[in-house]
Amino acid sequence: MSRGADVTPTHWAHFNPVRIAAGVGALEHLPQWVQPQVKVLLVTTAGFSRRGVTDRLLRLLGEQRVVVHDRVTPNAQLDEVEHAAVSLRDQNIGAIVALGGGSVLDTAKALSLGLCSTDAHPFGNVFRAGRPQTWTEAVPLYAIPTTAGTGSEVTPFATMWDRTTHKKHSLSGERLYPAVALLDPDLTLSLPLEETLYSALDAISHALESLWNKNRAPVSSALAFRALAIAERALPRVLATPDRVEARANMQHASLLAGLAISQTRTAMAHSVSYPLTSRCGVPHGLACSFTLPYILRANLDRVAEHAEERTVLAAVLELLERLDLGTRMRQYVSGREILGLQDEMHAQGRIENFAGELPGGLPRLLEESVR
Known part of the structure; x- marks a missing residue:
């Protein structure tokens, strides 16, 4: 891969059908989007129920037509999602509202498919028995992200984890x-500082991964660079003053733009490395997919930047990542030796192939340098 200008494809396409509404108080506008009279499944966590946000949504939508599923746990588990899909099928759900972070949105997306299936094991038969994904219907989904990181509110992807096979x-x-997608920054104010950081790192990872990507195109690149420019300024402010809604809104904006970028490109090397670290070692996804970013970015900065202003943005992002000392944070969860021992599981199909950059020294050096 040579200069950034050389990676722009001759032919490209862009499609994203998600309607986006954002701003303080955006949650109050939910009833205007959800079709009246249909039964609604509210997917969230017990924490939002305890804090009263679930009750707020029940009042907005009408309590009599809402079924609440608030048992979502971190890293959506295949068996749990499948059980929920089968048990809720007789509720005649016509819309799903997802209130939460990435795991909630992933769960809700899977349920939107699973509720329309007649299969007793709709996900197990795909991922364990090898059947093709042939989803013909989905329940309409209304996404309300409460973290600024996954961008799942604007992507056509959902992740599930299988604790049996890791x-x-x-x-x-x-x-x-x-x-x-309804983005209300007030809903992110209760997120603890560490989760705020790791969510933001996920967003930064999405933006960078869409740049050193074989599917990169002009629109996705513009979205990614704008996301990085906003995040580089917003993240330090959020960490310094986490109750400042303006900074939270900016970080939410950056996450949205990065999500729009990967909705077209998917992710690449950094995410491929991350998966076994989360599934086997419990490393938070945002940290697992970002600790390798400084090394990859140093090796590819001049290759993915087409203009001086883009190089300036990338240099500022690199400085921020280095200042956060992600290698030290990783060692709080897993040793360097353990990380190196998982190399054989770091070749996720599709993610490695998407990587269009250079990796001096290959995967071993990437890992060694990233955990120093």
């Missing part, structure tokens, strides 16, 4: 695009 699985397809 594998990560991906659902994908246009039916997984939410109908509407």
Whole structure:
């Protein structure tokens, strides 16, 4: 891969059907989007129920027509999602509202497919028995992200984790695009500082991964660079003053733009490395997919930047990542030796192939340098 200008394809296409509404108080506008009279499944966590946000949504939508599923746990588990899909099928759900972070949105997306299936094991038969993904219907989904990181509110992907096999699985397809994404920065204020950081790192990873990517195109690149420019300024402010809603809104904006970018390109090397670290070692996804970014970015900065202003943005992002000392944070979860021992599991199909950059010294050197 040579200069950034050389990676722009001769032919490219861009499609994203998600309607986006953002701003303080955006949650209050939910009823205007959700079709009236249909039964609604609210997918969230017990924490939002305890804090009263679930009750707020029940009042907005009408309590009598809402079924609440608030048992979502971190890193959506295949068996748990499948059980929920089968047990909720007789509820005649006509819309799903997802309130939460990436795991909630992933769960809701999977349920939007699973509720329309008659299979007793809709996900197990795909990911364990090897059947093809042939989803013909999906329940309309309304996504309300409460973290600034995954960008799942605007992507056609959902992730599930299989604790039996320690594998990560991906659902994908246009039916997984939410109908509407509502971004209310007030909902991110309660997120603890460490989760705020790791969510933001996930967003930064998405933006960078869409740049050193064989599927990169002019629109995705513009989205990614704008996301990075915003995140580089917003993240330090959020960490310094986490109750400042303006900084939270900016970080949410950056996450959205990065999500729009990967909705076209998917992810690449850094995410391929991350999956076994999360599934086997419990490393938070945002940290697992970002600790290798400084090394990859140093090796490819001049290759993915087409203009001086883009190089300036990337240099500022690199400085921020180095200042966060991600290698030290990784060693709080897993040793360097353990990381090197998982190399054989770091070749995720599709992610490695998407990587269009250079990796001096290959995977071993990437890992060694990243955990120093």
